[in-house]
Amino acid sequence: MALRTLTTRKTLTTFPQQLRGLQTFTLPDLSYDYGALEPAISGDIMQLHHQKHHQTYITNYNKALEQLDDAIAKGDASTAVKLHSAIKFNGGGHVNHSIFWKNLAPSKEGGGEPPHGSLGWAIDQSYGSLDKLIAKMNAEGAAVQGSGWVWLAVDKELKRLVVETTANQDPLVTKGPSLVPLIGIDVWEHAYYLQYKNVRPDYLKNIWKVINWKYASEMYEKECP
Amino acid sequence: DALEPYMSKRTLELHWGEHHRGYVESLNKYLEKDDILYGYTLDELIRVTYNNGNPLPEYNVAAQVWNHDFFWESMQPGGGNLPILGLLQQIEKDFGSFSNFREEFTETALTLFGSGWVWLVLKRNEKRLAIATTTNAVTPLVWDDIPLLSLDMWEHAYYLDYKNDKARYVNVFMDHLVSWNAALARMARAQSFVNLGEPKIPVA
Numbered sequence: 001m002a003l004r005t006l007t008t009r010k011t012l013t014t015f016p017q018q019l020r021g022l023q024t025f026t027l028p029d030l031s032y033d034y035g036a037l038e039p040a041i042s043g044d045i046m047q048l049h050h051q052k053h054h055q056t057y058i059t060n061y062n063k064a065l066e067q068l069d070d071a072i073a074k075g076d077a078s079t080a081v082k083l084h085s086a087i088k089f090n091g092g093g094h095v096n097h098s099i100f101w102k103n104l105a106p107s108k109e110g111g112g113e114p115p116h117g118s119l120g121w122a123i124d125q126s127y128g129s130l131d132k133l134i135a136k137m138n139a140e141g142a143a144v145q146g147s148g149w150v151w152l153a154v155d156k157e158l159k160r161l162v163v164e165t166t167a168n169q170d171p172l173v174t175k176g177p178s179l180v181p182l183i184g185i186d187v188w189e190h191a192y193y194l195q196y197k198n199v200r201p202d203y204l205k206n207i208w209k210v211i212n213w214k215y216a217s218e219m220y221e222k223e224c225p
Numbered sequence: 226d227a228l229e230p231y232m233s234k235r236t237l238e239l240h241w242g243e244h245h246r247g248y249v250e251s252l253n254k255y256l257e258k259d260d261i262l263y264g265y266t267l268d269e270l271i272r273v274t275y276n277n278g279n280p281l282p283e284y285n286v287a288a289q290v291w292n293h294d295f296f297w298e299s300m301q302p303g304g305g306n307l308p309i310l311g312l313l314q315q316i317e318k319d320f321g322s323f324s325n326f327r328e329e330f331t332e333t334a335l336t337l338f339g340s341g342w343v344w345l346v347l348k349r350n351e352k353r354l355a356i357a358t359t360t361n362a363v364t365p366l367v368w369d370d371i372p373l374l375s376l377d378m379w380e381h382a383y384y385l386d387y388k389n390d391k392a393r394y395v396n397v398f399m400d401h402l403v404s405w406n407a408a409l410a411r412m413a414r415a416q417s418f419v420n421l422g423e424p425k426i427p428v429a
Contacts, residue, residue, distance in 0.1 A: 048389065056389070085338070146361035146379070190380050197239055
């Protein structure tokens with residue numbers, strides 16, 4: 001899974017004594033073609049989702065970071081605090097989507113193949129079976145009002161699996177600081193509308209065919225060796 | 226297809242036929258089971274189920290039924306242009322100019338996070354017009370303000386026609402779809418509840 005997140009370092013060197021480095025972000029590449037996830041998710045959606053939506057989050061996140069940097073340098077507390085919602089939204093959007101791309105894989109690269117090893121065992125322990133977990137996540141995902149995400153996470157303190165939902169682009173940690181995302185499913189309408197129209201349950205049913213359990217297992221084994 | 230090419234027939238078929246219809250059917254199902262709620266008018270139902278910020282499960286569907294009714298009536302074929310008469314005067318009074326209003330409305334619509342609505346409301350207590358945003362299914366009715374216009378900023382409202390180009394959607398709405406006639410009629414009705422000032426009766 002060679003997903004490289006490219007970061008560029010931009011330094012503001014207007015005043016020699018104020019050498020501040022601001023790290024901005026660029027769009028990470030997908031490790032598969034846009035059309036590789038068909039028919040579960042159409043190539044059109046993947047392209048739009050990646051090149052337009054995710055890119056917009058990154059662009060706006062960078063903008064907000066620069067403004068925040070500026071405000072901090074000037075000691076402008078009220079502006080700094082005002083920017084927080086933009087940072088949470090756009091930064092969250094970037095973080096969430098970066099995880100999402102890794103959560104998906106074409107079926108010939110293992111997408112949809114159920115988890116083996118410790119994660120598979122933990123799922124059976126906590127939920128009875130993979131199918132029961134999927135049913136639960138689908139139900140919670142369908143019930144999200146408006147825009148948001150549904151997550152399978154591991155609580156790294158309690159060492160157990162959790163199913164959670166977040167609204168808008170709130171990152172998972174807003175629901176619990178010790179939650180580590182394993183699988184996130186975007187249930188914003190832009191993630192499925194062109195293909196599934198308003199039938200979000202069909203999207204949720206089909207996306208499991210391209211879910212990359214290998215990545216989820218890796219993440220799980222890191223927290224629960 | 227009367228709103229083509231600004232809002233496609235396909236969007237309306239889905240938005241009205243599936244989304245709105247879905248909300249109506251869900252609401253009916255809820256009301257079948259609950260006699261008390263069944264007795265309310267839709268406006269009252271929305272206020273009651275909003276429960277002062279802790280909405281009951283019926284709230285979302287009830288409010289979305291109302292919101293979409295309101296939204297359809299906020300548009301017309303051949304819409305756009307400028308408001309007229311008293312509404313224009315009130316906009317100029319409360320926003321400075323129509324272009325200020327339009328700019329603020331567009332800006333607000335584009336900076337809305339997630340799913341929601343943008344409204345032109347008449348604020349009852351302050352006796353002036355304002356632009357409001359609500360998330361998901363919330364409506365200014367619950368704050369006792371009087372909505373005059375709304376724009377659906379849920380992605381399903383524009384995604385088929387404009388993909389993620391929200392700016393174009395909002396501009397097209399302002400240029401070609403918005404029904405100032407409806408807004409004017411609503412404002413006239415609102416004035417029976419809110420006193421917007423003395424009428425300018427010319428002195429003989």
